[in-house]
Amino acid sequence: MAPRPNLNIVPFVSVEHMMQLVLDVGIETFLLELAAVIEEDFRRWEAFDKTPRVAAHSPDGVIELMPTSDGQLYGFKYVNGHPKNTRDGLQTVTAFGILSDVASGYPLLLTEMTILTALRTAAMSAVAARHLARTDSRTMALIGNGAQSEFQALAFKAIVGIENLRLYDLDPTASERCARNLSGMGLSVKVCRSSQGAVEGADVITTVTADKQYATILSDNMVGPGTHINAVGGDCPGKTELHRDILLRSEIFVEYPPQTRIEGEIQQLGPDHPVKELWEVIAGRIEGRRSEREITLFDSVGFAVEDFSALRYVRSKIGVTGLHQGLDLLADPDEPRDLFGMLLRCEKRLKAA
Amino acid sequence: MAPRPNLNIVPFVSVEHMMQLVLDVGIETFLLELAAVIEEDFRRWEAFDKTPRVAAHSPDGVIELMPTSDGQLYGFKYVNGHPKNTRDGLQTVTAFGILSDVASGYPLLLTEMTILTALRTAAMSAVAARHLARTDSRTMALIGNGAQSEFQALAFKAIVGIENLRLYDLDPTASERCARNLSGMGLSVKVCRSSQGAVEGADVITTVTADKQYATILSDNMVGPGTHINAVGGDCPGKTELHRDILLRSEIFVEYPPQTRIEGEIQQLGPDHPVKELWEVIAGRIEGRRSEREITLFDSVGFAVEDFSALRYVRSKIGVTGLHQGLDLLADPDEPRDLFGMLLRCEKRLKAA
Missing domain, CATH: 3.40.50.720 (NAD(P)-binding Rossmann-like Domain)
Known part of the structure; x- marks a missing residue:
């Protein structure tokens, strides 16, 4: 892989940026384009590593991790389901997701997925209906x-x-x-x-x-x-x-x-x-x-493949729109084996400041 | 659960904040305190849900999700292992993690874990040696x-x-x-x-x-x-x-x-x-x-329990130090069932601006 600039910085799409993205693109266009990516991925279904979701159940709900990969990209979604949350003024379902490069293991995107899950679920439903309804x-x-x-x-x-x-x-x-x-x-x-x-x-x-x-x-x-x-x-x-x-x-x-x-x-x-x-x-x-x-x-x-499609679609959109911020998520020392030295240089820098 | 303010905002500890935290606390003190939390969690080992890690292997490495929960808190770490990464100037291992509230499923903390994993692995090793070495x-x-x-x-x-x-x-x-x-x-x-x-x-x-x-x-x-x-x-x-x-x-x-x-x-x-x-x-x-x-x-x-301990320790530290930023990760409409209305209100706000 060719070196990328700012390896440590992972693009992050916040809830606010996601809303702006959906509105900029237009909700119906967003759904149509997302549906096209879902169809593309469903046509190559056999290329995906289909791990069952990993669920942590509790009396009030469930927290799930939904990973999948096509061998080039790896995606997973964190999603909870807590039906009683609405009583406390909370969302029943909240979610966020990560898309990573399989070759290096480095994350390429972190995004909110509460709104995105609602959009991908709806797009998925409509894709199915286009093939199944009269x-x-x-x-x-x-x-x-x-x-x-x-x-x-x-x-x-x-x-x-x-x-x-x-x-x-x-x-x-x-x-x-x-x-x-x-x-x-x-x-x-x-x-x-x-x-x-x-x-x-x-x-x-x-x-x-x-x-x-x-x-x-x-x-x-x-x-x-x-x-x-x-x-x-x-x-x-x-x-x-x-x-x-x-x-x-x-x-x-x-x-x-x-x-x-x-x-x-x-x-x-x-x-x-x-x-x-x-x-x-x-x-x-x-x-x-x-x-x-x-x-x-x-x-x-x-299913995880739908989230993968959604992550892939959002990644394709943020480059042009600029609707993301850089997140200092990954330690990236100049010399990869010198993680500790990075800490020492930070100390020097703080003392100098 | 009592309503919390700014439910949608998740505290995020960047690499820079983690380094500052380690330096503020002092590396050895950090390791000692982290070791104490690890020992505390190992003493109540049976309280943890011990899911095997979920690994996605590829020719160049592995991406893993390591979840666990003690019934009150849920934690997971994303970590890759790519031995050949150093050739490309990348870290062999990078990681980040999430700590969540089991009762609501809401994340409470997102943090870099590349540096934190090195610290927790070292603390774990030393805890073991304190019990096993002469x-x-x-x-x-x-x-x-x-x-x-x-x-x-x-x-x-x-x-x-x-x-x-x-x-x-x-x-x-x-x-x-x-x-x-x-x-x-x-x-x-x-x-x-x-x-x-x-x-x-x-x-x-x-x-x-x-x-x-x-x-x-x-x-x-x-x-x-x-x-x-x-x-x-x-x-x-x-x-x-x-x-x-x-x-x-x-x-x-x-x-x-x-x-x-x-x-x-x-x-x-x-x-x-x-x-x-x-x-x-x-x-x-x-x-x-x-x-x-x-x-x-x-x-x-x-093992995931060690990461859980590390997440718990970092969470206990960020309140006092302020070494974190708020991340707009979760959609939090005023009326939980009205996710779409949140989008419409965003549209109005953008048009008014």
């Missing part, structure tokens, strides 16, 4: 109107062509806030009084609720033929959103079966229940939707 | 005089009472640099022309070489009765420093057997070869050294 899908029911909801809505508008949105949340103020946030963004939005009302006539149903429990956001009779279900909220052991009967009627697509069988909706099914891998659809190896009446289900739990 | 040990051979060497020397001075140091490295300029860096620090230092010369009369032998290969830094006839060996450099599969016969003559102490059997000197031995766990010695459950003539060996590979 091509004439224009109406989406969005059940669970928390922190992810607007991102899901705009991703489905930009990537799938959704025009009509039907919102439902146990907490009506959440739906109202979501509708307000989306006003003027080109979607026709209706707040519904029941999940039943929201799904009537919907081509796509997105479930993205947050409670950590076995819940039944959707029951079997609510899902008509031809629907695509984007199940985002059921994403850890003990947390599901769909009635088991829906799963039995659906063609199920997943990111990475060993992880989804533990964390996804299909934790309700036997370990041998057939599922299809989304990357094979994207790579053109297997068919996605096979008929207008089929029910397709993307049992999304979030 | 109490009258005053002379240490230090074989391998790279980036870790001065830290090892000062830790053994401060914690074990070593007064005389005998240096050897394949590269004589490394030994000379080490001797020069240590001048005036209260150690009597001699540069030797062979490892044989360095170990003559040494009470403690520390091996800390860097090449990733099966090497024989020490052969069997070089180790006399009563010696304590602190084997630091053999720390990954395919990288050992000691002749197998030395291992067979020694009482072997390790941090965490499942990891050391893969990464340590004992990868040369059968999977059932008896080893003792250092934490049990520190906790007073088993004996360390049992006679003046026994050869004791600390087969050190570095």
